[in-house]
Amino acid sequence: EAQVTQNPRYLITVTGKKLTVTCSQNMNHEYMSWYRQDPGLGLRQIYYSMNVEVTDKGDVPEGYKVSRKEKRNFPLILESPSPNQTSLYFCASSFAQGYGYTFGSGTRLTVV
C-alpha cells in the first residue's frame, strides 16, 4: 500500500530532551515536507526537501532540524523541545510539483 508512515503517533516529552520523529514513504517521491497543525492557524510548513541532500526552510523552521540522506526518509529533529512546540505534526510527500502532497497520519507531540 502506498503510504507515508510517521512514528510515533503520540509522544509526551520534557523540555530540553532531544527527540526525533521519523517519516518514511514508499512511493519513490521526490518531494517531502513537514507541517505542524495548530487550532486556528491551519497547517504551517516547517521544512521541505526537493531531493536527497536538498532541503529548504518553510514558514516556521525555528527550533527544528531535518535531514534527507535517503530518498524515502525525512526525519524531523527537535534538539531542545519547548512547550510552544506542542502540536500535531504531519509529514507529507509528493511525486512532483502540481501533484499535491500525500500526508501521513500525524504525530501528536506534547512538551511539558
Next chain:
Amino acid sequence: AQSVTQLDSQVPVFEEAPVELRCNYSSSVSVYLFWYVQYPNQGLQLLLKYLSGSTLVESINGFEAEFNKSQTSFHLRKPSVHISDTAEYFCAVSSNAGGTSYGKLTFGQGTILTVHP
C-alpha cells in the same frame, strides 16, 4: 511570498443544502491551487486541484472549485451536502515558478464544515 485566506472559520449547513467555502490567495507569481479535506482524527486528503487549463475543477465526490484569477479566488462548492461531508477543509497554494519554491505549499487556516440532519 504567498498566502491563503479562508474567509469562514466555520460553516454550518443542513443536509442536502448547497455550500460554498471561500478561499482567496495572494502570490507574486503563477500558482497551483489545492483543496484538502481532513476528517476527524485523520490526516489530510487531496480533494481537488487546479494546475492549468479549465478554471472549473471537480472531485469524485461532487465538490467543485473555480479558479478566478482576477479575484485571486478558488472557492469550493457542492450543490447538495451529506452528513459524511462534515470535516475541516483547507485551501492551499504553491508557486509554479522555478527553483526551490517548488516544494513550498502554503495552507489557509481551515474551514470547519458541519452538516446537520
